[in-house]
Amino acid sequence: MTTDPHPWAADLTLLHAQVWTRLVRGVGDRHAPARHPTLATVTPGGLPDLRTVVLRAAESGAGTLDIHTDLRSAKVAALRHCPQVALHVWDASAQLQTRIAATVDILTGAAVAALWARVPQTSQAGYGTQPEPGTPIAHALDYAKTPDPASFAVLRCTVHSIDALHLGPRHRRARFDRSDNWHGQWLSP
Amino acid sequence: MTTDPHPWAADLTLLHAQVWTRLVRGVGDRHAPARHPTLATVTPGGLPDLRTVVLRAAESGAGTLDIHTDLRSAKVAALRHCPQVALHVWDASAQLQTRIAATVDILTGAAVAALWARVPQTSQAGYGTQPEPGTPIAHALDYAKTPDPASFAVLRCTVHSIDALHLGPRHRRARFDRSDNWHGQWLSP
Numbered sequence: 001m002t003t004d005p006h007p008w009a010a011d012l013t014l015l016h017a018q019v020w021t022r023l024v025r026g027v028g029d030r031h032a033p034a035r036h037p038t039l040a041t042v043t044p045g046g047l048p049d050l051r052t053v054v055l056r057a058a059e060s061g062a063g064t065l066d067i068h069t070d071l072r073s074a075k076v077a078a079l080r081h082c083p084q085v086a087l088h089v090w091d092a093s094a095q096l097q098t099r100i101a102a103t104v105d106i107l108t109g110a111a112v113a114a115l116w117a118r119v120p121q122t123s124q125a126g127y128g129t130q131p132e133p134g135t136p137i138a139h140a141l142d143y144a145k146t147p148d149p150a151s152f153a154v155l156r157c158t159v160h161s162i163d164a165l166h167l168g169p170r171h172r173r174a175r176f177d178r179s180d181n182w183h184g185q186w187l188s189p
Numbered sequence: 190m191t192t193d194p195h196p197w198a199a200d201l202t203l204l205h206a207q208v209w210t211r212l213v214r215g216v217g218d219r220h221a222p223a224r225h226p227t228l229a230t231v232t233p234g235g236l237p238d239l240r241t242v243v244l245r246a247a248e249s250g251a252g253t254l255d256i257h258t259d260l261r262s263a264k265v266a267a268l269r270h271c272p273q274v275a276l277h278v279w280d281a282s283a284q285l286q287t288r289i290a291a292t293v294d295i296l297t298g299a300a301v302a303a304l305w306a307r308v309p310q311t312s313q314a315g316y317g318t319q320p321e322p323g324t325p326i327a328h329a330l331d332y333a334k335t336p337d338p339a340s341f342a343v344l345r346c347t348v349h350s351i352d353a354l355h356l357g358p359r360h361r362r363a364r365f366d367r368s369d370n371w372h373g374q375w376l377s378p
Contacts, residue, residue, distance in 0.1 A: 010329060
C-alpha cells in the first residue's frame with residue numbers, strides 16, 4: 001500500500017490552498033515551477049500570443065499576481081487592446097496544471113517607483129532596451145540595455161478564476177471562481 | 190575561455206534548424222521540453238486561454254505540428270471560433286524560448302482512423318470521457334473514461350511564424366516567417 005503523495009488533490013479547499021501555496025513559492029524560489037508562468041494575451045488583431053514571464057508577487061488574500069515588463073513590449077500593446085489574460089503553470093512535482101484567468105492593470109511611473117527602487121541594478125537593465133523590444137535589427141547584438149524607469153511597468157493581474165488539474169492515478173479537475181468566493185466545483189477532466 | 194555551448198544561436202539558419210530539431214525531439218522523447226508545449230487559443234468570448242498539450246508530430250519540411258485532443262473539449266470549441274493558435278516551449282537546457290503562430294485544421298473521423306489505430310489502448314481511454322470534459326460533477330471521480338474514436342481529433346497546426354529567444358550572456362531574438370521562406374530576421378530582445 002502506497003501513501004497518496006498529494007492528499008490535497010482530493011479536497012476542494014485544500015486544492016485551492018495548494019494552488020496558492022505554489023504560486024507564492026514561485027515568487028520566492030527561482031527554481032519553483034510557478035516562478036515562470038506562461039502568459040497568454042490577445043493581440044489587437046484578435047490572435048492569441050504567449051510567452052514566459054517571471055512571477056514577482058502573489059497575494060492569495062486579494063487574489064492578485066504581479067509581473068514586471070517593458071512598457072514598450074508587444075504584450076503591453078496587446079493588454080491595452082484586451083486586458084484579459086490567462087496564466088499557466090505546470091508543476092511536475094505536484095503533477096498539477098494551474099490555469100488562471102485574470103484582468104490586468106498596467107501600473108507605471110509614480111505608482112511603481114517604490115517597486116522600481118527594489119529591482120536589482122542588474123535586472124533594471126532589462127527595462128529600457130534600445131531599440132525597443134521587437135524592432136528588426138541587422139545583427140543579433142545590435143541593441144543596448146539601458147535602465148529606464150519610464151519603461152518599467154507592473155502588470156497587476158486580478159484573478160477571476162482558476163482551473164486546477166491534478167494528474168494522479170485518476171485525474172481530478174476543479175474550477176474556482178472569485179464570484180463564488182473560491183468555493184470550487186469539480187469538473188469532468 | 191569557455192566554449193559557447195550554443196553556437197547555433199548566433200546564426201539565423203542554424204537557429205531555425207535548432208528550433209525544429211528540438212520540436213522533432215519532443216515527439217519521440219517524452220522527457221524533452223517540446224513534448225509538452227503550451228497551446229493558446231481565443232475563446233468564442235474573445236478571451237485568451239491556454240493549456241499543456243502533447244506534441245504528437247512535427248514535420249519541419251511542411252512546417253506542421255500535430256496535437257491530439259477530445260473533440261468535445263473547450264479548446265475545440267475555441268478553435269471553431271478562431272483557428273489561430275500560439276504554441277510555446279521553454280527549453281531550459283538550450284536556454285531557448287520558442288513561440289509559434291499557427292492555423293489549425295481539426296481532423297476527425299475517417300481522416301484520422303489510421304492515426305487512431307496507432308494510439309496505444311491505454312491512451313485511447315483519454316478520448317471519450319463521460320460526462321464530456323468540463324462538465325460540473327458532484328464528486329471528483331464522477332466520470333468514466335471510455336475510448337470513443339468519434340471523440341478523437343487531430344489538431345494539425347500549420348506554422349506561419351516562429352519567434353525564437355535565446356538567453357545567453359547576451360540575448361538573441363529572431364523571427365522566422367513562412368511568407369519569407371523562413372529566412373529569418375533578428376529582433377531587439
